[in-house]
Amino acid sequence: MTLDPALTQMLSAADLRLLAAAGGAAPSLHNSQPWRFVPTPDGRGLAVYADTDRSVPLADPAGAAVHIAVGAAVFNLRVAAGRLDREPLVRLLPDDAEPGLLAVLDLSRPAVAEAPFGRDLYPAIAARHSSREPFTQRDVPEAVIGELMAAAREEGVTLAALEEEGVRRVQELTADAERRNAADPARAAESRAWLRPDDGTAEDGIPRSALGPQDHDARVPMREFGGRPPEAPEQPPSQRFEALPQLCTLSTRGDGPPDWLRTGQALERVWLLATLHGVRLTVWHQAIEWPDTRWALRDPAAGPGHVQLVLRAGYGPPGAATPRRAVEETLGERPS
Known part of the structure; x- marks a missing residue:
């Protein structure tokens, strides 16, 4: 041959x-x-x-x-x-x-x-890296947002930059979902199970040092990861986050495995491009986890669609690196 x-x-x-x-x-x-x-x-x-x-x-x-x-x-x-x-x-x-x-x-x-x-x-x-730290009051320029929109569009996904009314609606929905997660013992335990110590031994999950502070004014709803149990180290002092976070959504017309895979490719393409521009991102996933809050994330004026992720964008610290599994664990033979 x-x-x-x-x-x-x-x-x-x-x-x-x-x-x-x-x-x-x-x-x-x-x-x-x-x-x-x-x-x-x-x-x-x-x-x-x-x-x-x-x-x-x-x-x-x-x-x-x-x-x-x-x-x-x-x-x-x-x-x-x-x-x-x-x-x-x-x-x-x-x-x-x-x-x-x-x-x-x-x-x-x-x-x-x-x-x-x-x-x-x-x-x-x-x-x-995901940054769970406060961002500055500086807005991401429209030209950069336009590049991020085009990057998502190349992957078949719509990135929408929210105006103030939409930002406040998504904030409220995310805060409501976060409260419900914290009040559900099973969900709180599930997220807490992915916390890791700061001793450098972990290969996955989130080190406690990477959690970041909570918003002193309770405007920016950051995930609590199971309410920080009593055995956890002392919670870092709260800090003042940006007054009105800059939020974007990633949406698809369908809502099945092909759409989710395209969303992942769009997310990473947008995130890598944002990183080169010095823009930090945080994924807000809480409202996606409850059917009613996820449905309410939609902008009815934008027509049919399914919000897959909410992104908070801005300028600030890069965020702590999280551990990674060894290549020997992820590269191998076909699973049985």
């Missing part, structure tokens, strides 16, 4: 490690990291599986957050493929008989563009 001369060589062990490290740096609910990367049989691609053992079932009963996280990992793989001078061809949900297989990336072809996303996003993969 004669091989197509346009095909690149098989991925080396170093290539696979670079890809898995990039994919594993993606954001996920509670830093649960619910993914697994498996070389394709021809050695020139990666299959991406959902690791449902790392789901957060009460906060994410339908598995949307797992798909969004995997979608974000897929986008990082696309970016990292460019570092290897390969063109990533992605198939989402390629096999109905294998529902845990969420994407396959064919990396057999050489890259056709030096900067397929308009600029080199690869350095932002390691620099991207």
Whole structure:
């Protein structure tokens, strides 16, 4: 059999490690990291599986957050493929008989563009962190917001920047969902289970030092992670957050696995671009976790659609890095 001369060589062990490290740096609910990367049989691609053992079932009963996280990992793989001078061809949900297989990336072809996303996003993969700190009063410029909207649109997702009325509505819905989460013992325990000590031994979850303060004026509803149990270290002093946070929503017309995977890719594309601009992001997920508050997140004037995530954007500290699973744990054979 004669091989197509346009095909690149098989991925080396170093290539696979670079890809898995990039994919594993993606954001996920509670830093649960619910993914697994498996070389394709021809050695020139990666299959991406959902690791449902790392789901957060009460906060994410339908598995949307797992798909969004995997979608974000897929986008990082696309970016990292460019570092290897390969063109990533992605198939989402390629096999109905294998529902845990969420994407396959064919990396057999050489890259056709030096900067397929308009600029080199690869350095932002390691620099991207969620910031749960107060932001300054400085607004993100309209030109930057426009770039973020265009980035989401390229992935088939709508990013909407909310005006003051919409911001206040989303604040109230998020605060209501946060109160309900804190009052539900099972949900509080589920989120608390993802807290980790600050001794450097964790490979997933959220170190307590990364939680950040609460808003002194109770305007910006940051997640409490199970109400900070008595055995937790003393809560950091509250601080004053921005008077009116700058909020955006990511929405899709549909609400199924393909839409969730596209949302994850859009989220990471937006987040990496924002990082290069010095813009910090926080994901507000609380209102997504309750059907009634999620439905109320919609802007009726915008027509039908499903809000998948709420993003808080602004300028401030970059946020603490969260731990990552070792490549040896995420890169391996097809799960049984």
